[in-house]
Amino acid sequence: MDLALAEARAAAARGEVPVGAVVTDAAGTVLARAGNEVEARRDPSAHAEMLALRAATAARGNKALGDCTLTVTLEPCPMCAQAASFFRIRQVAFGAYDPKGGGVEHGARVYAAPSCHHVPEVVGGVRESDCAALLRAFFAARR
């Protein structure tokens, strides 16, 4: 989560909503890391998780990330939660909970749908206060 937080801080410095994500393999080796790039790419789908997942498979030359963990500073939205399932991520570990936009513990609760073919193990609230503080500070400064 240290690396994901560093990516989130770097995103904030670029004027992006501070969310960072890291994909690690079973040995803990970092396959990919990314921060939110919605503004830079002018792409509303360029969430940190999507970028990290794609970069991880590209780095590995393999679509499947079945032994991997996706660590992200904020509860994934439904788009990213479903993407993690498609990439067959073993575990999703996230920091802050997101009642407004999350799709794992809130909202569409993507993994709770019986039709979700691959359900990652979910660990929420990892360094929750650090992750949430970063988001709060970013939005407070914008107001």
Add this chain to the structure above:
Amino acid sequence: MDLALAEARAAAARGEVPVGAVVTDAAGTVLARAGNEVEARRDPSAHAEMLALRAATAARGNKALGDCTLTVTLEPCPMCAQAASFFRIRQVAFGAYDPKGGGVEHGARVYAAPSCHHVPEVVGGVRESDCAALLRAFFAARR
């Protein structure tokens, strides 16, 4: 839907699950069209809708597609349904219903979550039999 079907057929010819998507503006002008490229890109998130949405904003140089329709041959999955919301798509028109993987009328039902900030108008079953026949033929040939 003719163009989306053409993209789906082209995808099938490349060995991809035959799904095609088109983004059109309020005047009906095609901003982007794409077929499924999951295999070609080795990217499980390279669904036709994601590619068409990103290409449409790139073509326009603008993140917002608030006047646009996303036409797709298959009911979008939760990832693509949420992406269409983020891109502020006005209308999602789809062909075949997808009880196993869909996220609009089935499964996570992304737009039914109260936390979904932007809910596109949804029209399902557009040329349903043509769209479904293409998928059936593809999977029958693979068995």
